[in-house]
Amino acid sequence: MAFNFEKISSGMTPYCKILLYGVQGIGKTTFFERISQAFKNNGLDIKDALMIRTETGQSYCAGVDIDTYDELVGFLQSVIDNPADVAERYHFLGVDTITAVEKMVHAKALQEHPRTLNVEETFGGFGKWQTGERDRYWAPLLDMFDQVSKRTGMHVVFIAHSKIEKMTPPGMDVFNKYSISLDNPRVADYFFQYVDIAGFANYEIFTNTVIDGKAHTKDAERAQKVIKGALPRVLYLEEQGAHYAKNRYELPSQIPFDANTFAAAMLQSQKFRFAAGLPALTEADQQQQ
Secondary structure, eight states: OOOOGGGOOOOOOSSOEEEEEESTTSOHHHHHHHHHHHHHHTTOOOOEEEEEEOSOSOOOSEEEEOOSHHHHHHHHHHHHHSHHHHHTTEEEEEEEOHHHHHHHHHHHHHHHOTTOSSGGGGGGSTTHHHHHHIIIIIHHHHHHHHHHHHHHOOEEEEEEEEEEEEEOOTTSOOEEEEEEOOSOHHHHHHHHHHOSEEEEEEEOOOOOEEETTEEEOOHHHHHHHHHHTOSOEEEEOSOBTTBOOEESSOOOSEEESSHHHHHHHHHTOHHHHHHHTOOOOOHHHHHHO
């Protein structure tokens, strides 16, 4: 059978899936609350942001409070069934946080496996719960977020807490690395593969210098700057030894962690502009940036 060449496409979608994780108090929720206005400030005609709140806390943007997995599925299905009601008002959909959503998934798994005493025993034990939860709950959930984006054009921002993992690569020294705070490592890997941007927000990172077997660092100076609020907040967009990160838009490896700088970087990305249907930047445009 002949191949239909009309099916060839760029593979780029007009909506973006973003994972934003970082240390406590860095300003992840505030970043999302300001993201819509940030794109407006950079000259893009864009609508407001809508938050799915899964944790208690203060948030001034429009949102809906979700307490259970079934409530989350029900909300997403309502948006899929009635996309115009949301699309005419919002361009960004946030989830604050997927760390809390995982607790809802655990509760759902235990509800469907009433004879088990803990999550580790669901799906047959011996670690099967990790792939079981991913395939039974997370995969359909992320598929629903895809449907929401396709029907409404909304970009989705998944917010997560961070944790420090001990890495033991063969033939190398043990080291620590920041990752998203999820109990299920297979779901964490799934998220990093699923999103277009995985950004890690932290205060500026200093590295140790080893002299005569002793580590010399600026940690004391760093701590003083944190207390005074002077240490720069950074959004890392490429993976390094200390953290996981990625982006598919050829963004800088790191930028200041604020919504306006992020929006400006996105609008300078030719790949993002192409995906979003925006005109490409000319050489003159790029020189002015």
